[in-house]
Amino acid sequence: MADDDLFDAELAIIEAAEERLDQPFANDADAATFGDLLKNYRKLFRQSRRLVRISDRNEAELASMAESQRRAAEEISHKNAALETLSNKLSKYLSPQVYASIFSGQQEVNLNSRRKKLTVFFMDIADFTETTDRLESEELTSLLNHYLSEMSEVALSYGATIDKYVGDSIMIFFGDPESRGVKEDALECVKMALAMQTRLAELARVWRDRGIERPLTSRIGIHTGFCTVGNFGSAERMDYTAIGGTVNAASRLETCAVPGSILISYETYAHVKDDMRCEEAGEVTVKGVAYPIVTYRVLGVAEGATDGNATVKVNLPNLQISADTARMSDEEREDAARILQETLTRLRHSEAPAKKAV
Amino acid sequence: MDNLYIEATDRSPAVSFEFSKGHLQLSGESYPEDANGFYKPIFEALDSYLDDLGSGECRFDFELIYFNSSSAKAIMTMMDKLEEAAASGAAVNVHWRYDVEDDNMKELGEELGEDLEEASFHLEELDDDG
Numbered sequence: 001m002a003d004d005d006l007f008d009a010e011l012a013i014i015e016a017a018e019e020r021l022d023q024p025f026a027n028d029a030d031a032a033t034f035g036d037l038l039k040n041y042r043k044l045f046r047q048s049r050r051l052v053r054i055s056d057r058n059e060a061e062l063a064s065m066a067e068s069q070r071r072a073a074e075e076i077s078h079k080n081a082a083l084e085t086l087s088n089k090l091s092k093y094l095s096p097q098v099y100a101s102i103f104s105g106q107q108e109v110n111l112n113s114r115r116k117k118l119t120v121f122f123m124d125i126a127d128f129t130e131t132t133d134r135l136e137s138e139e140l141t142s143l144l145n146h147y148l149s150e151m152s153e154v155a156l157s158y159g160a161t162i163d164k165y166v167g168d169s170i171m172i173f174f175g176d177p178e179s180r181g182v183k184e185d186a187l188e189c190v191k192m193a194l195a196m197q198t199r200l201a202e203l204a205r206v207w208r209d210r211g212i213e214r215p216l217t218s219r220i221g222i223h224t225g226f227c228t229v230g231n232f233g234s235a236e237r238m239d240y241t242a243i244g245g246t247v248n249a250a251s252r253l254e255t256c257a258v259p260g261s262i263l264i265s266y267e268t269y270a271h272v273k274d275d276m277r278c279e280e281a282g283e284v285t286v287k288g289v290a291y292p293i294v295t296y297r298v299l300g301v302a303e304g305a306t307d308g309n310a311t312v313k314v315n316l317p318n319l320q321i322s323a324d325t326a327r328m329s330d331e332e333r334e335d336a337a338r339i340l341q342e343t344l345t346r347l348r349h350s351e352a353p354a355k356k357a358v
Numbered sequence: 359m360d361n362l363y364i365e366a367t368d369r370s371p372a373v374s375f376e377f378s379k380g381h382l383q384l385s386g387e388s389y390p391e392d393a394n395g396f397y398k399p400i401f402e403a404l405d406s407y408l409d410d411l412g413s414g415e416c417r418f419d420f421e422l423i424y425f426n427s428s429s430a431k432a433i434m435t436m437m438d439k440l441e442e443a444a445a446s447g448a449a450v451n452v453h454w455r456y457d458v459e460d461d462n463m464k465e466l467g468e469e470l471g472e473d474l475e476e477a478s479f480h481l482e483e484l485d486d487d488g
Contacts, residue, residue, distance in 0.1 A: 043473065046469075046472075046473065047431070047434050050430065050434070050466075050469055050470075051427050051430055051431060054425075054426075054427055054430045054466065055426075055427045057462050058424075058426060058427070061462075
């Protein structure tokens with residue numbers, strides 16, 4: 001509709017008035033008054049038409065701005081989604097705690113480090129190469145990823161910071177970027193180690209079906225002490241990690257651990273002794289550490305500790321028990337008692353292979 | 359009479375009525391919440407000035423970026439007052455200055471200028487320096 005169509009009625013009035021103005025009036029004063037009225041009406045008409053146009057233009061401009069804003073918001077939303085996807089992908093290369101501390105702004109991404117008391121954990125699979133040398137590359141990859149995923153899941157459930165994977169070994173620490181206190185960190189670390197062994201034993205059945213005849217057995221070393229923790233590398237490529245004698249010592253304890261066992265240093269033992277059953281396991285010398293490290297083997301959760309007697313966890317090279325008696329049904333209790341009784345009977349009637357040979 | 363200065367806000371234009379120099383200016387954006395309240399003292403000052411202008415000279419610069427319908431009515435009212443003063447013998451020059459990229463503002467200026475018969479109307483592009 002053309003602009004003037006809206007004003008047809010007003011234009012008709014003006015036309016009629018102009019025609020009337022050409023006709024004679026009773027007197028000059030009336031003609032002048034009529035002329036003034038027509039002039040002002042014309043002006044009013046022009047102003048009305050102008051105001052309508054201004055209003056329409058402004059509205060169109062606002063609508064166009066709103067549209068631009070909507071598009072910009074849409075673009076920002078797409079970019080945010082893309083960034084979120086990207087950051088989710090990148091987060092897989094970082095320990096969740098490190099990722100969270102960077103994204104929340106608590107941790108600066110620059111080359112700096114600090115001294116902190118950490119509990120450092122090393123784990124690997126004893127005789128991994130021998131155990132898996134008959135596997136095809138794809139099977140080995142699948143097994144390794146499965147093992148690392150399962151262990152990482154356990155680690156994260158205990159609030160650990162996963163430092164790195166190197167082949168079949170895992171380095172983990174407790175105490176940074178989050179810490180519950182040195183004692184709690186050490187205790188959580190040892191609890192996590194036990195949980196990992198339990199999980200590994202459960203997985204043995206799954207893996208046996210995949211051709212891993214011998215169950216994977218882990219070696220674990222844990223040490224508590226001061227480390228330098230932070231970002232190392234260059235401004236372009238940095239790694240968040242811990243370094244120092246404590247890390248070396250934990251690694252050394254792992255290599256000294258008997259397959260299937262958890263070897264901890266006295267420094268860690270001092271923090272967990274009330275909650276864990278441990279036995280002394282001799283001294284270990286570590287390159288770069290002046291004195292020998294007194295070690296302990298973790299046997300399980302101490303009776304009456306933390307879990308209120310409801311759970312029993314045993315992790316020995318040839319005996320793994322994980323029982324939560326509080327959650328058992330009557331039927332499960334009977335089954336558990338029967339199995340344990342049978343095991344006890346067999347244990348009493350069996351002899352160690354060496355003794356038998358004699 | 360005293361000059362009238364009103365600073366611009368997000369919604370209202372800057373007013374600079376230097377009566378002593380015969381130079382009046384309205385610039386910026388105009389969509390005040392209360393258009394009547396904003397323009398009333400401006401009309402009063404303008405009326406008072408134009409009443410005493412006689413055959414004197416007056417220049418009025420409009421440099422507007424955006425205005426709403428109420429402000430448009432106020433601008434047209436000011437144009438009427440200037441036209442009346444010119445009809446009464448004053449030398450009135452109205453300068454409608456618009457941003458070179460603002461076709462709407464140019465078109466509006468052209469339309470408003472059509473109503474001025476006695477006052478001189480000047481349509482001018484604003485350069486980057488104003």
